[in-house]
Structure formats: structure tokens, C-alpha cells
Amino acid sequence: MIDSQGSDMTRVLLLGGTTEAGLLARALSQTGVDGVYSYAGRTEAPVSQPLPQRVGGFGGVAGLVDYLRAEGITHLVDATHPFAAQMSKNAVEAAGITGIPLIALERPAWQPGPGDRWISVQSGAEAAQALPGEASRVFLAIGRQGLGDYAAAPQHDYLLRLVDPPTVALPLPRARVVIAKGPFRFEDDLALMREHGTQIVVAKNAGGEGARAKLEAARELGLTVVMIDRPRVPPRPVSATVQGVLDWLHGPALSGTDRGV
Numbered sequence: 001m002i003d004s005q006g007s008d009m010t011r012v013l014l015l016g017g018t019t020e021a022g023l024l025a026r027a028l029s030q031t032g033v034d035g036v037y038s039y040a041g042r043t044e045a046p047v048s049q050p051l052p053q054r055v056g057g058f059g060g061v062a063g064l065v066d067y068l069r070a071e072g073i074t075h076l077v078d079a080t081h082p083f084a085a086q087m088s089k090n091a092v093e094a095a096g097i098t099g100i101p102l103i104a105l106e107r108p109a110w111q112p113g114p115g116d117r118w119i120s121v122q123s124g125a126e127a128a129q130a131l132p133g134e135a136s137r138v139f140l141a142i143g144r145q146g147l148g149d150y151a152a153a154p155q156h157d158y159l160l161r162l163v164d165p166p167t168v169a170l171p172l173p174r175a176r177v178v179i180a181k182g183p184f185r186f187e188d189d190l191a192l193m194r195e196h197g198t199q200i201v202v203a204k205n206a207g208g209e210g211a212r213a214k215l216e217a218a219r220e221l222g223l224t225v226v227m228i229d230r231p232r233v234p235p236r237p238v239s240a241t242v243q244g245v246l247d248w249l250h251g252p253a254l255s256g257t258d259r260g261v
């Protein structure tokens, strides 16, 4: 956005919390675009970003609208995780109210390939129901949120991989916690799953590269993956690439492959 003096007035609010958001923050900083990176504040030591940062919820749609106006934001980029559906919904609504253009930076969903044994489910509750009745060794690779769904299947030995050590009692009586932050490597996930004796993997269909290794390891070991499909979010323009977002910010229409709703 160029003002009457020829200065670029673009100011981006980047809703983050993902690897892709970090890549976009770096690209914005390198190209001198003004912006703010927003974290929800879920992890203890979020990765430092090359843009000014803010942390914490906005206070729903109304709070986000206020923030966008108060901060003089001209463009809103939703680069949150595909499972952060509430934030994405709020962003669509706030963009509609303020007239501020919105784009989502979203990695494509993973697709099963030859050798994959996936069971597709729509929610964590469905994933818990899809687990076998007999006690099994389950790599519950879903992060911290949604663990309560699996309290309905307490007989399993769960392997949890979390960014921070849990600060409250886990809702699962038989759980082992590994503290680790992605990106993860195939060899490491294979070794972890062999050591745990994993029989089933539960995953969210996050897409992207950083968390794909567990799926490749499951394929190698011939294991079933209970794959939780992405939650629905309202239609909005989507780019799968950082470059697509930069093109959108600087004016030209998105290329055909990058256009989406």
C-alpha cells in the first residue's frame, strides 16, 4: 500500500505459531515490510522472530477488530496451525468487519501413499474410539491439546511428545512423556517408536515437513495411523507458499496454483 508521498504504508499482522509463519516473518523482515508477529502464548519459550512480537489472545473477534484498528494494520495473514480453527474463524470475521484483506498461509494436508495404513477420523473423540479395545502401545502424536479425549481409552500405554513438560496431571494413567520440539527426523522417530514398541500412531493431519517423519516411520514399521482430519474453517483466500503471500501483499493477483478458498 503506497501513500501520496510514495511511502509503503503496509503493516501486517501475522498470526503465527508455525514453522511457515516463521519463514514468512523472515521474508517480511528481509524485504523491509512492517509487521507484528502474534503468538497465542501456548509454549514457555516461543522461538524469537525477526519482527516485533506480541503474545496472547486478542479477546475474541471484537478484541481482534480493536487491535487491527488501533495498530493500523493494513493486511492480515493467518499462518496459524491448521487445527487452530477458532483463531482462523475469528480472523475471517474480523477481516469482514474491518475490510482489512486477509490471506491464509496454509500447508497442504498430508495424503496417504503406497504402504500407508491410515484410518481417517474427524475428531480426537473419534480417534479414541478407533483405537483397539485391548491394551496397546499408542504413539499419541497430537501435542498437548486434546489429550482428554483419550481418557475414554485408559487401557493403552501412550507415548506423548510435548514441547514443554506438563504442568498439570495428565488425564491418561499410562503415559510416557518425551519433551522435544520439531522438526523431527525419520531415523529418530523410527528409533523412538521401536524403543516404545509402538503399535498404533495417532496424528493430526497438520501437513508440512516438520512432523511428517512419524508417518514415514509408521509406514516403515507397517503400523496403522489414526489420522484426524482438519477442522473446517470458513472460506478465505489461501496460499501454500511464502512467495504467494508476498505476491499478494505487493499487489499482483495470486497465481492459479496459489489461489484458493
Ligand code: NAP
Binding pocket: 015, 016, 017, 018, 038, 039, 040, 042, 055, 056, 057, 058, 059, 060, 061, 063, 064, 079, 080, 081, 083, 084, 085, 086, 087, 088, 090, 142, 143, 145, 204
Ligand atoms: P485456537 O483454538 O484456534 O485459538 C484459541 C484462542 O487462542 C483464539 O481464539 C485466540 O484467543 C488465541 N490464539 C490462537 N492463536 C493465536 C495467535 N497466533 N495469536 C494470538 N492469539 C491466538 O488455537 P490453538 O489450537 O489453541 O492454537 C494456539 C496456537 O498454537 C496457534 O497460534 C497455533 O498456530 C499454534 N499451534 C497449534 C497447534 C494445534 O494442534 N492446534 C499445533 C501447533 C501450533 P482470542 O479469542 O482471545 O483472540
